[in-house]
Amino acid sequence: MTETPSYTLFIGDQSFSSWSLRGWLMLEKFGLPFQTRMVGLYDGTMAEDLAGLAPARLVPVLRLPDGVVIGETIAIAETLAERHPEAGFWPADPAARALARWMVAEMHAGFGALRATCPMQLLHQYEGFAVPDAVRADLARIETLWTLARERHGAQAGAGRPWLFGAYSHADAFFAPVAARIAGYDLPVGALARDYVATTLADPAFQAWRGAGLEKTYDPVPYALDLPTRPWPEGLAP
Ligand SMILES: N[C@@H](CCC(=O)N[C@@H](CS)C(=O)NCC(=O)O)C(=O)O
Incomplete structure (x- = not known):
């Protein structure tokens, strides 16, 4: 069985990480296949958790199915819109x-x-x-x-x-x-x-x-x- 290629979104604590919420909504609201990975924003493990995602240093971070890593929500937003032009991330008008x-x-x-x-x-x-x-x-x-x-x-x-x-x-x-x-x-x-x-x-x-x-x-x-x-x-x- 082949697995659907999936995005991986690295996020901070849902109750407090406002930027993580933005990234997560982009994937969730538009029905893209993704998994989340928690980063220890308040547990002291943030640097260690992001170590394999250089140069990312904040959450959220998006890893594309092909392994490319993107930080900054605005860059994540534009990349998703470019990869899924049919999804309607931006208004059509x-x-x-x-x-x-x-x-x-x-x-x-x-x-x-x-x-x-x-x-x-x-x-x-x-x-x-x-x-x-x-x-x-x-x-x-x-x-x-x-x-x-x-x-x-x-x-x-x-x-x-x-x-x-x-x-x-x-x-x-x-x-x-x-x-x-x-x-x-x-x-x-x-x-x-x-x-x-x-x-x-x-x-x-x-x-x-x-x-x-x-x-x-x-x-x-x-x-x-x-x-x-x-x-x-x-x-x-x-
Ligand atoms: N401009 C960044 C902001 C990201 C950001 O500040 N994330 C916070 C969590 S909501 C963070 O990682 N804070 C950890 C820190 O400042 O060390 C974006 O658009 O993604």
């Missing part, structure tokens, strides 16, 4: 595709205040998180981009296509950890963003990723804040 690429690039390079102040955690929702101005500014920019994508392109796709550009695309994989941060820290956003966060949280692939993360417990919990918590939300309160 050129204007939508250009905006999707822009948003993915801006996500990959930006939103430093949100990323530094609110590390992704999928355990619970913090109550009473004091939102710094710089994080509010990042959220405002994110809402501008999400609104543009939805109103210009996503909404045209019709019912049952709630993603940024209608059908699921790389843009949604890149913004999933942003939606998770908005949920995890109960960050203030408007109605369109709340709906989009709810769409992400309800996605079976996202839920499977989160469920896998919950199988591991932590003491101490990485990035824990001294704040009360509520259970992880299904969506965001209006």
